[in-house]
Structure formats: structure tokens, C-alpha cells
Amino acid sequence: MQFIPFVKYTSCGNSFVIVDETEQTVLSEDDMSRFAFQATNISFGVGCDNLLIIQRCNKSSLQSINLSRDYWTRPPQEEQAEFLFRMFEPSGEEALCCGNGLMCIASYLLDKHGISNASIMTEIPLATPKVINIGAEDDQIGSWVNLGHPRLTPPELVDFEYAGQVAPAIHEMQELVVKFRAGDLKAYTNDTELRIRSLLVFTGEPHLVIFPDSDFSAPEQADYIFAGSGQDAERRESFGSWLIEHIGNYINNRMRHIFPAGINVNFARRLASGEIENRCFERGINRETLACGTGALAVAYIYSLMENLNISDIDVLPHRCRWHDEQAKIRIKQNSDGWKISSDPVMLFDAVYRLLPKNSSLSEVLNKDQDGIVTEDRKQVV
Template identity: 60%
Template sequence: MKLVPFVKYTSCGNNFVIVDETEHSQLSEADMSRFAFQATNTSFGVGCDNLLVIQRCTPEVLTSIAEDRGYWPVLPNADQADYLFRMFEPDGEEALCCGNGLLCVAGHLLNRHGISAASILTEVPLAQPKVIQIGAQSDPFGGWVNLGHPRRTPNELALGGQEIPYSQTIDLYSQISIQFRAGDLRNVSGSPELQMKAHLVFTGEPHLVIFPDTDFSIPELADYIFSPSESWPVKDRRESFGTWLVEHIGQYLNHHYQAQFPAGINVNLARRQSDGVIENRCFERGINRETLACGTGALAVAYVYRHFNQSNSGNIDILPHRCRWHDDQARIRIHLNDAGWSLSSHPVMLFDGVYRLLADQPVGDPMMAISMSDDGVIT
């Protein structure tokens, strides 16, 4: 049995269990993948979106990852970053990057170690991981992550598309077809098919960006997707239809377009509210459902928007639609400077605890559940 100390953070409705391995290494590579289920599971675990692991960027750590995971043809340079950002999905697979997760890590480094800025290696599973800068302060937008400059999606994550002539970073998919059952769209259209165009950009994760008001063959569906929840009763058919629509589009793309997106694809549906303010709903490939917010998706939306619109705003505020059902002030601020595109928000620590990870216990076994000790520490 291993006792695994952790801390739980949230940013814009995204919740993360963070295991800090910067001073003491307790989890093997196999443990990280195994613990991901318990970290994310609400019935037999802690409950969160992803497990995050922070490690020192040292030759020893990189060598251990290379031996167990086989990610890299050449070992990355350990001198290029202070830390490693590792993110694991519920099934134990390692993901690439996460804006809100990085914001939470920045908050944790400040709160636990007094570190206000650091370099961190992300996109660890790719052949060439990326170094970015993160930091935190105490003001309302004190957490920040500079993700650098968006770029064209790597070939191992996306095929096909049609490069936009004026951009080396965005691919245009101009003829995406989403099929529905007969009658699914009867309130807005007699057709069982939705045609749309989408723009693909890589911001640490591959993201399709779609503006339904202009990119849908049935633009009326945009009003269902972006109906404000406070305007409708909880069980209102219009709100539930909009949520179902987002889920159907995301799942259809991930199931029927595997030839184009062999590793899955994140789908962002966005609507401009005013100059420099855009609303967004994001379907995440790793969890196969809509998430309350997405930092790399927010950046993708802002980046595509800037390519097609002249904006007078120095910042772009992305309003995470689902998160704002619960927190109407939630937003992710995007800022462009010479060093790249930065995200800022306000991560919040929820609690810390210790998990009893039983050796060689099968994933999902209820014996791996947590309990609360008398002093309030989760064990």
C-alpha cells in the first residue's frame, strides 16, 4: 500500500487532483496511470477531470519516462525547463496539455513552494515536448500561462484538411457532415444532416473551432447552443436540446472522422458577444463529453477569431458557457504579447488529502475508495 499525498484545485469549473513529485518520488509510471482512475472517479475515488503530476525536469526523470513510455526518439534536454507537466485521463492514458490544469499547477507552486514563475515542459507524449512559462500572483487574474504561439496540428494528430493560404498554423475543413436521426432537428429543419466548416489549430491540444452562426448550414441551431441557462427552467427542452446537440456533434466527429483525427479531436463551438468577448462550449476528446471550460480551447477560439476579425481589444475574454451556469463571472482572459499567447484566470485550492493506493489493485476496485480522517484529511 502507498500513501499518496495530493491537493485538489479548480479553475473555471475544471477540477484537478495534483500529485507533487518535485521533492519526493512516490509514484511509478504504472502507478500514475493506475491512480488516474481513482483520482477522477466520483464513486470509488476523489473525483476530478484529470490527474496532474508535477516532476522536476532532470535527466533521471526523463530517462525513467523514456524507458517506461517510449515517447521520444531522442531524450529531451533536461536543462530546458524547471518542471514537467504530466496529465492523465481517467483511462490512464497521458494527455498533452491543459490550460486550466497549468493554471492550477502555477497556483500550487506559489502556495506550496513560494515559486511565482517557472518554466515547465508540456506535451510530454509528443516526440518533441514544448517548454512554456507559468506563474501566479495574488490578484484576481493572478494565475497565468504563456502557451507560446499556436501552430499547425502535428500529423500524428490530424490528417487531411486544407491549409488556409494566409496562415501556416490553421487548417480549414470546409465540408464536415454531421448526421442525425429522422426528426432530431424537426423544430428547426427538415434535413437530417448538418453541414459545417471548422478551423483546426494546435494550442497544446488539437482543437476544431466552429462559429455556428456563420459556419453551420443551419445557423438557427446556434441559438439553442448558446441559450442562457438562467432564461430557461432547469428541465426546459431548449436547454437540454442545446446540450445534447454539443454532445452529439463532438461524439459524431470523434467516431466518424477517425481517419482525419486518429487520436481524437476537441471541438469548440463559439459565439462572439462583443468586441473582445466570445462565448465557448468545448467537447473534450479525452473524456468524450463536454467540459465546463477548456484553457487550450479558449486560446484556439481567440486565435482563430483574431485571424478573421479586426479587434480593437488588447485582451480577448472567453466566457465558458457551461461553467457560467454555476459561476456567472467565470472567464478566461487571453492576451497576446511578444512572447506568445497567455491565459489568465484565478485557480482555487479546494482541499488536500492522502490516498491509500493499494499495490496491484485492479482499476475500479471499490477497495480503493477514500475516507475522511478525524482531522479532516482525506485518506
């Protein structure tokens, strides 16, 4: 039986299980993918959005990754960064990057190791991973990640036959048409399809950015996506959430010829206050997430270009997260070094997980011993 120590953090409603391999190896490459299911599953495991692994960036770690996963023709050089950022989806597939996940790692490095600033390698599965800087303050200001400058989406993630470049880092996708069944929109419109203009940018993850007020062929539906208060607010919220799920799933399932690895779909609205609301359907979890750091940057970057603004800082409000936390926001700052995102992650608990043997059933193990997840401070099953 394998015991896995971990900590759980949350940032703007995104929660992560973090396994620290900076001092010793805890999981093999195969076990990382296998543990991702237990880490993310609320019924048979811990429950979170993603599993995060933090490792030292050294020759041994890089060789182990490439031996198992064959990502690189030529492995990165270990002196490029201090740490490696690994993120795994519920399916066990390794993802590229995650703004909120990196901010949680920044907080963890400060809390656990007293490190307030570090270089970290991300986008591990790409042919050329990226090195960025992360940090956290010890005076409650929060954590930050410098994601660098937005750039064109790597060719392995999109078919450029359907895209036209409109800015140094942005592609405009040919009009995307999302279809509906005859009765899906009956209460709101007789239309059975929605034509969408969208812009594509890469901020560590590939993001489509859509401003429904101007980019939907039926712009009135933007009011359902960003439902406010009112007599029918609950019904409008419910329909808006369904609409996002339908559009996100339709694009990811029916348009694989354009986006072979899937695509994050962001919906944004400019507010009179100068802030931006954002909702994001994430490709890795196949549903809307409460917040997305790389998506918030994608939205802020495209907004700055659309409006021809030289933004030094702007707040992106994660609409879904703010249903539960009205103060939730992701601060975006631009300087010569790149675009920095910041928030205030919170550590929820640390614990130990008993990883099931590879060929054992859950019921077989539980019938032998009721231990599952054991907290470090109480040493009891939770």
C-alpha cells in the same frame, strides 16, 4: 497498501487532482496511469477531470518516462525547464497540455513552494515537448500561462488530406457532415444532417473552432447552443447540450480517419460586448467540459484572424461554467512573447488516497478497512 498525498484544485469549473513529485517519487509510471481512474472517478475515487503530476525536469525523470513510454527518439535536455507537467485522462492515457491545469499548477507552486514564476515542459507525449512559462501572483490577481504562439497541428494528430492551410497556424477542414437519426431533430427541423465549416489550430492541444452562427448549414441551431433567457430557456439549453455531445462524439467516433487521436471541438459566438462565448467538447474525457484554457486561446486566436484584429487582450466566457459561476472568464492577452491565458484557480482540499493493490477488488479492500481518502487537516475519511 500505498498512500498517495494529493491536492485538489479547480479553475473555471475544471477540477484536478495534483500529485507533487518535485521532492520525492510517489507513483511509478505504471501507477500514474492506474491512479488516473481513481483520481477522476466520482464513484470509486476522488472525482475530477484529470490527474496532474508535477516533477522536476531532470535526467532521472526524463529517462524514467522514456523507458516506460518510449515517447522520444532522443530525450529532451533536462536544462530546458525547471518542471515537467504531466496530465492523465480517466483512461490512463497521458494527454498533451491543459491551460486550466497549468494555471492550477502555477497556483500550487506559489501556495506550496513559494514559486511565482517557472519554466515547465508540457506536451510530453509528442516527439518534441514544448517549454513554456507559468506563474501566479500573491495579490489575488490569479494565475497565468504563456502558451506561446498557436501553430500548425502536428501531423500525427490529423490527416492533412482533408485539410487546406488558410493561415500560418490554421487549417480549414473540408466540410464536415454530421448525420442524425430521422427523429433526432424533429422538434426543430426536418434535416437529418448538419454541414459544418471548421478551422483547426494547435495551442498545446488540437482544436477545431466553429462559429455556429456562420459555420453551420442550419445557423438557427446556434441559438440552442448559446441559449439565453426566455420562456423555453431550459428546453433550449437541454437541446443545445445534447447537440454539442452528438456533434463532438460523431466527429471523434466517425472521423477517426481524419483525427486519429481525437479532436477537441469548440463552439464560439462573438458578443456585442467584444467578448466571446465558448463551449468545448474535449477528446480526452469524451464529453463537454465546463471550460478549456487551450480551447479559449484557439477561439481568440482564430477570431482575431477572422476579423483582422490586433488583439492585445480579450475575455473568453466559458458558457457552461457560467451556468454555475456568472463571473467565470478566461483572460487572453497577446504580446511579442506569445499568447497568455489567466484565471483565478482555487484550492479545494488536500488529502491522502489509499491506492488499491494492483490485483485487488474494491470490495475486498473496503471490507478489510473503511479508510479511503483521508484529509490532511482532519485525518478522517471523506
